[in-house]
Amino acid sequence: MEQVLSFSRAFISIAFLAYASWSDFRTREVSNTVWVLYAPTAFVLTLTQLLFFGLDRPFFFGLSQPLDSLAFYGLSFAIVLAFSVALFYAGAFGGADAKALMCLALSLPTLPKTIEPQSNFTSPFFPITVFSNAVLLAALTIVYALVRNAFWKLRTGSKLFAGLENESAWRKILALMTGYKVELRTLEKKNAHVYLLEDIATKETGEDERRLLVFPKDETQETIVARILSAGREENLKNGVWVTPGLPLLIFITAGLIIALLFGDIVWLFLRFILLPR
Numbered sequence: 001m002e003q004v005l006s007f008s009r010a011f012i013s014i015a016f017l018a019y020a021s022w023s024d025f026r027t028r029e030v031s032n033t034v035w036v037l038y039a040p041t042a043f044v045l046t047l048t049q050l051l052f053f054g055l056d057r058p059f060f061f062g063l064s065q066p067l068d069s070l071a072f073y074g075l076s077f078a079i080v081l082a083f084s085v086a087l088f089y090a091g092a093f094g095g096a097d098a099k100a101l102m103c104l105a106l107s108l109p110t111l112p113k114t115i116e117p118q119s120n121f122t123s124p125f126f127p128i129t130v131f132s133n134a135v136l137l138a139a140l141t142i143v144y145a146l147v148r149n150a151f152w153k154l155r156t157g158s159k160l161f162a163g164l165e166n167e168s169a170w171r172k173i174l175a176l177m178t179g180y181k182v183e184l185r186t187l188e189k190k191n192a193h194v195y196l197l198e199d200i201a202t203k204e205t206g207e208d209e210r211r212l213l214v215f216p217k218d219e220t221q222e223t224i225v226a227r228i229l230s231a232g233r234e235e236n237l238k239n240g241v242w243v244t245p246g247l248p249l250l251i252f253i254t255a256g257l258i259i260a261l262l263f264g265d266i267v268w269l270f271l272r273f274i275l276l277p278r
Contacts, residue, residue, distance in 0.1 A: 001052075002049065002052075002053045002113070003113075003114045005045055005048060005049040005053075006049065006112035006113050006114040006115075007112070007114055008045055009042065009045050009046060009049070009107045009108055009112065010108065010112050010114075010115065010261060012038070012041055012042065012045070012107065013038075013042070013103075013104060013107045013108055013257060014254070014257060014258065016034060016037070016038040016103070017100060017104075017250065017253060017254040017257060018254055019034060020034050020096065020100060020250050020254075021248065021250045021251040021253075021254045024096060024248040024249075024250040024251065025248045025251060028193055028246060028248065029096075030096040030099075030250065035099045035100075035103055038103045038107075039102075039103050039106055042103055042106040042107030042108075043106045043107075045107070046073065046106060046107060046108075046109065047073075050069040050070055050073055051070075054068070054069045072109065072110075073109050076105055076109040076110075076124075076125050076126075076127075077102070077105045077106060077109065079105075079125055079128075080101055080102060080104070080105035080125060080127045080128070081102055081105065083101070083128070083131075084097075084098040084099075084101045084102055085098065093249050094249070096250060097249045097250060097253065100250055100253050101127050101130075101131060101253070104126070104127040104130060104257070105125075105127045108126050108127065109125070109126060109127075110124065110125075110126050111126050111129075111260075111261075111264075112261075115261050122260060122264050122265050123265065126260070129256075129260045129264070129265045130253060130256045130257045130260050131253070131256065132256075132265060132266075132267045133255075133256030133257075133259050133260050133265065133266050133267070134249065134252040134253045134255070134256035135252075135256075136256075136266055136267055136270075137252045137255055137256060137259075138247060138249065138252045141245075141247065142177045142178070145176065145177055145178060145179060145180055146176060146177065148180045149176055149180050149181070152180065152181055156239060158239045159239075160172075160176070160181070161175075162239060163210045164198070164210050164211075164212060164242075166209075167211065167212045171212045171214065172212070174212075174214065175197050175212055175242050178197070178244050179197045179242050179243055179244035179245075180242070180243065180244075181239070181240040181241065181242055181243075182194065182240050182241065182243050183240050184228070184229060184240065184241065186243075187225050187228065187229060187241070187243075188229070193245065193246040194243040194244065194245055194246060195243060195244050195245075195246055196213065196224050196225060196228060196241065196242070196243055197212060197213050197241075197242035197243055197244050198210055198211060198212050198213060198228075198241055198242045199211055199213055199224050199227065199228070200227050200228060212242065228241055
């Protein structure tokens with residue numbers, strides 16, 4: 001029965017997050033119905049397991065009794081809740097991402113006992129391991145951006161930062177690592193799911209000046225897009241503008257969960273591979 005409960009919690013987590021990821025990818029929105037169904041189901045299954053069998057893995061806390069397990073469950077959820085809310089209000093990710101982590105805290109406060117990942121290390125607060133895996137996977141998109149920019153340069157033979165020569169080197173490096181160039185007509189598509197990495201400002205002389213944005217401004221995207229499109233007749237915009245993709249972080253969270261179940265904490269695995277002698 002204990003193994004059935006552990007497996008069920010892992011299975012429903014993957015199933016709900018997979019559906020949420022698909023919805024996020026298609027529309028960049030996730031219905032609250034997903035979390036309304038996921039959260040209570042996860043809570044009931046986890047609470048049942050804790051009351052009858054205790055924690056999956058007590059770790060160094062030495063917690064194995066039901067009452068101790070319930071206390072740790074509450075602590076784990078409180079930490080993940082505070083972590084998720086802080087990142088949400090800091091603008092690090094969206095509401096659906098925060099809800100996904102909170103539901104994971106209800107479903108999988110620790111690594112299920114029935115699963116043995118290749119790494120013998122995961123955070124005692126399992127959703128933190130899932131999130132760190134997701135962040136590392138999302139960071140790999142830097143490779144995609146660099147390769148795409150290199151192919152754009154080879155294909156067009158144009159300057160990557162034409163019209164942006166006055167921008168600082170670090171802003172250009174940031175754009176190369178997080179974005180790429182698209183044609184103006186891409187901005188007119190409703191399902192483009194990209195955010196502008198540049199804007200046009202009017203100088204004191206009355207001339208327009210293109211500027212790279214350090215962070216995409218979600219609340220002003222429509223205004224910036226309208227400004228860029230209206231300036232599209234200018235010669236220095238004919239080769240496109242800089243954008244960054246609106247990454248569906250839920251996809252990385254889902255992948256981070258699956259990797260955590262199979263391999264553990266891949267950040268730790270990477271550090272161990274680099275630092276420890278083989």
